[in-house]
Amino acid sequence: MSETQLTGADIVLKALADQGVEVIFGYPGGAVLPIYDALFKQNRIRHVLCRHEQGAVHMAEGYARSTGKVGVVLVTSGPGATNAVTGLTDALMDSVPVVCLTGQVPTFLIGNDAFQEADTTGITRQCTKHNYLVKESDKLARTIHEAFLVANTGRPGPVVVDLPKDILMGKAPYIPAARVKHRSYRPQVKGDFKLIEKAVEMMGTAEKPLFYIGGGVVNSGPNASKLLTSFVRSTGFPITSTLMGLGAYPASDQQFLGMLGMHGTYEANMAMHDCDVMICIGARFDDRVTGRLDAFAPNSRKIHVDIDPSSINKNVAVDLAIVGDVAHVVEDMIRVWKSRQVRPTQKALAAWWGQIDTWKARNCLAYRDTDSVIKPQYAIQRLYELTKDRDTYITTEVGQHQMWAAQFYKFEEPNRWMTSGGLGTMGYGFPSAIGVQVAHPESLVIDIAGEASFLMNLQEMGTATQYRLPVKVFVLNNQYMGMVRQWQELLHGSRYSESYSDALPDFAKLAESFGWLGLVVDKPGDLDAAITAMIDSDKPVLMDVHVDPSENCYPMIPSGAAHNEMLLGPEDGAGTKVSDHGMVLV
Template sequence: MTEKSGADILVEALTDLGVEVVFGYPGGAVLPIYDALFKNGAARGDRAIRHILVRHEQAATHAAEGYARATGKPGVVLVTSGPGATNAVTGITDALMDSIPMVVITGQVPTTLIGSDAFQEADTVGITRHCTKHNYLVKDPARLGDVVHEAFHIATSGRPGPVVIDIPKDVQVATAKYRKPGPIQHKTYRPQVKAERSLIEAAVDMLAAAERPILYTGGGIINAGPAASQMLRELARITGAPVTSTLMGLGALPASSPQWLGMLGMHGTYEANHAMNQADLIVAIGARFDDRVTGRLDAFAPNARKIHIDIDRSSINKIVRADLSIVADAGRAIEDMVLVWKSRQHPKPDLSEWWRRIDGWRAVRCLDFPESGAEIMPQRAIRALYEATKARAPIITTEVGQHQMWAAQHFGFEAPNKWLTSGGLGTMGYGLPAAIGAQIGNPGALVIDIAGEASIQMNIQELATATQYRLPVKIFILNNEYMGMVRQWQELTYESRYAESYSDSLPDFVKLGEAYGWKGIRIERPDQLDAGIADMLAHDGPVIVDCMVAKLANCFPMIPSGAAHTDMILQANEVSGTMDDEAKALV
């Protein structure tokens, strides 16, 4: 074996790992790596690693997240030292919170200058220690190849997450021999993916005996791959149990399924939250009992036994005590439950009384909203977008805020990996770069970023990235001229004191889009909605739509902070528990 530079070793290792795309931004501390990528492109042509030049390092991480979530492959980021690395921290933390496989390669000052406050030096390993699954500072080029392979193993196995590799500039230039390592066998990191048979049998027995079961599903099912979603559908079919989902789990069960109750939690449906409250058995699969789901813990599902299935051992019993704990990959565990259920020839349980109660909660029609005809309601805009695009099964990304919750409530997802949003960290500015990453990974797909006029400005410079790479991304802005979720909380909690939540001095998004080479469309009235969406879809390049919606519309249902998960404010008159006589009779 001939010796190669650390930069060449890195690029060869990435090639061996099947990396096709890197999202990044160059700087002095990574120039040897960029030169190696340039030479790799010249030598390999169309088979070379493709580099996508973003306009901000935070956008590189979100684009890598979008790529990972839409393709199932790990996202890869390359940024320079100092501000390049610190700008990436938000996206790294976002990926950790939402369990997204990502490897972030950062440049570092030469090893002799570490700790000297050199130009563009930052303690990247120290800064990212608490927002990564693992991180490395590589001081020896001979270790670099093994570290890269191990980093990808850690990022993609078990509960996925981000891994940082910090490489000093002198290590990128120094030479060593590279040999592709065999299967990774980390000494301490060995996630358990297969559940114990006895625990699966116990879970099946509990599910078969339950009178009011509910399947509470999360993003872990999406992360487990398409087969996991198929097995969830089969488990729901044979058990007859209702299914609800976290924000991150949307699409694991088709929204058109009669067993689908909608999303649960703070902005979840009335029926999902009440079914969770009244269930006698909750089967949590790939979900972590987040505070947005549980509401006040002492009032959460008081009479339910709880089965918790998760690949992350630390998530079990962390927030809610489980009666049966199963550490396993969500997909493998569901598959085993289906096999045990069928092998024991369990009949489909009679849950007719349970479904009668659920139908009563459904009769509340909690997602209905008022319309005047004079202005576009944001819910109507989302439903119109869904109706116009559902045949094409689009990939939807979002920013963060009211528009995000309206999209989760009113856009039906029939398959996994079609819904990309920032859940745990709630990062404004996520949607546009995530859409770019998703489009890179799925060139023929329809990719739409549903945005708010405030969030879209967080990373709006990425319009240039889409233009450069000729990506036909669509942005659909629900423009209410407010930071809508902030304003809503101020209205409900702070007596309508709208402190700094009005979006003053907004740009003309149509002209801004056109300045970047995008097509711009403005929709101002309800009678323009369908035609505006059709115009957006007819254009084969990037389009930004500025849809002017009702300024003071609120996102309901809503569980106020600190309230129980059944203390819901409904749209009808914004008071708790409102339902019509028909619904009361059914309940």
């Protein structure tokens, strides 16, 4: 019996359903109209209409990062695909599993500069984990299934499938996912057990140990975080996290030193510098963590656990590398640690904690509070206190507010924190919050934003209204591109070149024009009541919080400095000078 023939558009939707897809974020256009017509005829998969293709990818990222599932995007050819590039690059940098379906002109027109034609596979080659151009109808289903496999295994990332219109309209047999096996892609999941034994031996000899974790722990799934938490507690070692790893280890735990890196805590960065054994799990030694490489953790032996072999020894040479999935490797580490009854020198470990407590006593996150103006740190502290006992998800835009959110909002579990780390994409947080809200319709979803970043993708307010998504946008409004202004103040003689916004909208009226609730607060004493009104509303809310425009984000490792050369406050910043390395010193 011959196999049933389906149109390409029907094959795409059947493959998505086969992969468990429940929602697509997208924007229609001529090249993908066959898929939109097929969507109209079925009820299994929802579609969320974005207002810009960049927003669609960020929505898919938020959906993926808060659920652990693959986010799916559907855009048309030409400008539809090129508008998605920023989101795809963001997903690649932060290891977010996204499958982006792009329309393309018919195969016989490719290369003819046809209307809305773009070399999508060429353009996206450097900003995706992999991409495909489907030129044969009978390979369509297999390609969709492979795209999901690649996006969601190994180190996760975005995959583009470019779909010519004639492929979508032609007919072919459907191949179910169970029959598709990739011929060559076999990411290593289990770590080398002998190397794991050596790693545990190194940990047992440590006198100044430190766990350094990143987003790979979150990507490995909730069990990875549980295993890691159990392991770290059993060792008694201190632990720090990158921006992307927040929530992978409970922030309230006494062994947690807070975030490290450019705006990390003093104790985390100093412990990183002075440790003698560093256990890096699911992080990639990003430049915002290491500072100047030739001064990074100079006296430490380094263990690196990562599922991506290309990340090993890329930025920092390590002493022992284990390629594998975090959950599997940590599970084996626990087994070896227990079976060998490893006991580090308790006297040395106690002395190490004594030194860490001395660094903690600097109280590096302290700030000067006032009754006359809202300090941004205080605003986030109050937001945290009033939402910490709720089912809350936090997204952010990019800038000072992002760093303050990382410092002052405490996360006890993974997948609750969505922010743009590697690419630093302004405009990420709001559409990401929409994606999170779609995934968790009954949860409280808050985008902590700056006014400049929010303006980048504010058109997605229409999406939230259309789909009755009660997202909350908590804008810390200082009328500046705050991080740009801070660097101009510290490094460029306070010459505020093009960093001040002189024509901001009335955010409350803007909110009302979209059918939202708009709130404005400019006094510290009014903050709690406004936050309560925001989180209790069943509507989307835009809350405009007027904060001190001159406040800078500390601690800070200036660009080009070593990670133990930190500015802890305005007094340090006022006395900065530039060294021979181009770094700023106190």
